[in-house]
Amino acid sequence: xxxxxxxxxxxxxxxxxxxxxxxxxxxxxxxxxxxxxxxxxxxxxxxxxxxxxxxxxxxxxxxxxxxxxxxxxxxxxxxxxxxxxxxxxxxxxxxxxxxxxxxxxxxxxxxxxxxxxxxxxxxxxxxxxxxxxxxxxxxxxxxxxxxxxxxxxxxxxxxxxxxxxxxxxxxxxxxxxxxxxxxxxxxxxxxxxxxxxxxxxxxxxxxxxxxxxxxxxxxxxxxxxxxxxxxxxxxxxxxxxxxxxxxxxxxxxxxxxxxxxxxxxxxxxxxxxxxxxxxxxxxxxxxxxxxxxxxxxxxxxxxxxxxxxxxxxxxxxxxxxxxxxxxxxxxxxxxxxxxxxxxxxxxxxxxxxxxxxxxxxxxxxxxxxxxxxxxxxxxxxxxxxxxxxxxxxxxxxxxxxxxxxxxxxxxxxxxxxxxxxxxxxxxxxxxxxxxxxxxxxxxxxxxxxxxxxxxxxxxxxxxxxxxxxxxxxxxxxxxxxxxxxxxxxxxxxxxxxx
Numbered sequence: 117x118x119x120x121x122x123x124x125x126x127x128x129x130x131x132x133x134x135x136x137x138x139x140x141x142x143x144x145x146x147x148x149x150x151x152x153x154x155x156x157x158x159x160x161x162x163x164x165x166x167x168x169x170x171x172x173x174x175x176x177x178x179x180x181x182x183x184x185x186x187x188x189x190x191x192x193x194x195x196x197x198x199x200x201x202x203x204x205x206x207x208x209x210x211x212x213x214x215x216x217x218x219x220x221x222x223x224x225x226x227x228x229x230x231x232x233x234x235x236x237x238x239x240x241x242x243x244x245x246x247x248x249x250x251x252x253x254x255x256x257x258x259x260x261x262x263x264x265x266x267x268x269x270x271x272x273x274x275x276x277x278x279x280x281x282x283x284x285x286x287x288x289x290x291x292x293x294x295x296x297x298x299x300x301x302x303x304x305x306x307x308x309x310x311x312x313x314x315x316x317x318x319x320x321x322x323x324x325x326x327x328x329x330x331x332x333x334x335x336x337x338x339x340x341x342x343x344x345x346x347x348x349x350x351x352x353x354x355x356x357x358x359x360x361x362x363x364x365x366x367x368x369x370x371x372x373x374x375x376x377x378x379x380x381x382x383x384x385x386x387x388x389x390x391x392x393x394x395x396x397x398x399x400x401x402x403x404x405x406x407x408x409x410x411x412x413x414x415x416x417x418x419x420x421x422x423x424x425x426x427x428x429x430x431x432x433x434x435x436x437x438x439x440x441x442x443x444x445x446x447x448x449x450x451x452x453x454x455x456x457x458x459x460x461x462x463x464x465x466x467x468x469x470x471x472x473x474x475x476x477x478x479x480x481x482x483x484x485x486x487x488x489x490x491x492x493x494x495x496x497x498x499x500x501x502x503x504x505x506x507x508x509x510x511x512x513x514x515x516x517x518x519x520x521x522x523x524x525x526x527x528x529x530x531x532x533x534x535x536x537x538x539x540x541x542x543x544x545x546x547x548x549x550x551x552x553x554x555x556x557x558x559x560x561x562x563x564x565x566x567x568x569x570x571x572x573x574x575x576x577x578x579x580x581x582x583x584x585x586x587x588x589x590x591x592x593x594x595x596x597x598x599x600x601x602x603x604x605x606x607x608x609x610x611x612x613x614x
Contacts, residue, residue: 184299190260240317240361252360279403283343302369304392317361327353337471347389354388412503415446424610428597441606451501525557547571572599
């Protein structure tokens with residue numbers, strides 16, 4: 117399984133040792149420590165350097181960029197408690213894994229158990245304004261009590277955290293310096309798979325380093341790294357310490373902020389992720405103006421339409437974004453959206469990824485009108501919602517059940533007063549509770565769990581086990597669509613026998 121870790125600087129020997137210890141695939145933060153509290157970026161005024169021909173040196177491009185990328189160090193006080201894992205006391209282990217062991221015991225020579233200890237972290241940053249604004253990752257400065265910035269000309273400055281956004285992992289810093297070399301901004305929407313890119317940062321704390329690769333993919337989402345994901349994937353080597361550094365194009369323009377790597381060893385294995393500069397710029401403007409990011413809110417739980425779901429909804433092929441649940445008195449509810457609706461386009465543009473819809477709602481902002489074309493049953497209608505501000509207590513990324521092979525193997529029981537109390541359900545809530553499920557069944561593979569409340573089978577309400585069994589029997593040879601209430605939120609699960 118993939119685990120999110122904040123990487124640190126390390127020798128090759130430590131990387132190998134940790135790789136042997138861990139073995140599993142890790143999504144590793146490309147910084148040497150986890151910290152958050154940083155600001156945004158501001159548009160740059162510098163002119164881009166013309167792209168060098170493929171047959172010549174890239175030095176003219178890189179030479180102009182190097183002064184615009186900085187090293188960022190952070191420190192914070194942590195309190196050690198009793199060690200829970202072998203090797204967690206090793207300070208090298210703690211440094212490589214971004215302080216994962218910080219709450220599990222003091223290392224050799226560290227303060228006594230329970231006493232505060234100072235943890236150091238290192239990442240990278242990009243100068244985005246000539247007046248001292250710097251962009252980096254939120255996790256580079258998360259919880260930091262002290263942040264310092266080191267320029268290429270050897271100068272160092274204490275940095276103020278202007279603002280941070282944990283949902284996209286962006287932070288903006290400000291140093292007291294003028295006439296700095298600000299990096300020119302590119303347009304990440306124009307990047308194509310196969311485009312040449314360079315990653316610039318301070319990997320492993322060895323000093324400023326440049327690596328080269330191509331754009332391997334665009335629009336990477338559902339990775340579980342951030343709440344809002346639209347990553348540029350690259351094979352340009354990104355290593356611990358690169359977090360917050362620059363991903364630049366062949367014109368020397370900033371197109372991404374290096375953020376994470378997919379790795380079995382903690383080091384680069386050719387799969388790195390960068391936040392597109394267009395998304396980072398949006399966060400920058402919000403943080404500079406408001407101190408935080410203000411997002412739009414639709415008030416609907418959304419899911420991708422999988423092939424199984426498309427079949428269950430009578431569609432020829434997957435498309436659109438499924439409305440799984442609608443919050444009461446939300447913009448979605450007020451506009452007339454219903455569970456089971458499928459949003460086919462927004463502002464006249466087709467949409468097929470839930471991550472795209474989530475980003476569009478977020479960036480549209482509160483007060484924006486949000487026109488959608490919606491498939492409902494066999495018909496199509498136009499719905500316009502007026503967005504409100506995302507409440508601070510609303511999760512932005514609802515869980516999406518896994519889609520796999522199908523089958524039945526489901527046992528249900530009817531709601532009793534004790535079950536209602538146990539599941540914290542109101543008297544008006546109807547459905548049947550999954551009491552047992554065959555782990556080898558397709559229903560389990562599709563994501564159904566014990567304790568789920570099944571409210572609909574193929575868009576027909578079920579209120580008791582008899583109605584449920586009859587509905588399932590009628591769909592025994594085809595895909596069946598279940599509407600399920602889980603942890604207070606409605607989702608759809610498609611079980612396909614094919």
